[in-house]
Amino acid sequence: MAAPGAAAAQATPAPQPQQPGRPVTDQQVTAGDVAATPITDLNLKHTDIPPLLIQAEQHPYDLVGMSSCAHLAAAVGELDAVLGDDIDVPQAAKSKLSAGRVAQEAVANFIPFRGVIRELSGANAHDRALQVAVYAGTARRSFLKGVGLQKGCHYPARPATAAVIAERTPQQPVKAARQKPAGPRTTRYVSRPVVQGGR
Template structure:
């Protein structure tokens, strides 16, 4: 049964869009992959940029210009998600995905011991350490950019920048909400059309 589950879980993981490593939204693939993760058969690989950050978070080589700093911060933002200066409210509400993942994990007897023996727990620790190092690196780079007089994103966001970003996000959310009913209407009209 485990061998049959592996390809399905791998396929589910491949179809999911990339999301920041700090995004804890639970997907169907996450729920299905819980037993495989616990056995350390499948696992999220640590992004190379975070491995570099763990090795040398305060490296300022090649960070002479604001553009270089902004590019490096942008790469970390793509992996880590928004920095604290512009992150919106994070919801820790209970949702179906989290409940399902919790329920699936409870079916595994001696889960903690299995995770220790398989190496899954150690990998999780290393992954979390790499995330912290990436955040430290991003903070260091923003401090470096601020000292050089760079503009956001090579420095922390000021109130004006935060307001602009929040406004842009609201506009994007409104546009997405408008597009969803349009897509449903198009789908309904296609279904209504019958071949003759």
């Protein structure tokens, strides 16, 4: 007779990997995220913590293999791919309230005892572990950029300079002033009565 824990382990599907090209810090809610809210709460589907962030958590200040600016730039680029853009460059404007976020909250509110379920299922513990890993990855990226700055490296192996920020800032289109079509110049004379005060 199989143990109940073994049956539960067999019934639990493998965690789904993060969508390729989507940073773990991306808060944009998709239709799939809305549909998966109950499954996520039961900890049957969750975002895997990228190995790069686990490594950053274990060795945040390791400089093995980081002897050149090229190595530093590559390491920062890998962290950017997992974490999204660093705060030293302009961030894409994202609406804080989207239809997807509203729908996800609506679905979540239909689940009775959601907080208890998330705690018992381990979903909250996984979210906390992911937040710690993201923090470690962010700290490592900042550390590597500091080392690159000290070495005199170019961006991205150092914090963005004003020139890099200006290059990445979306330019607002300049509206040309409306010009009236040029016509023949005419002079207008206006005659008005002049009132002079008497003495």
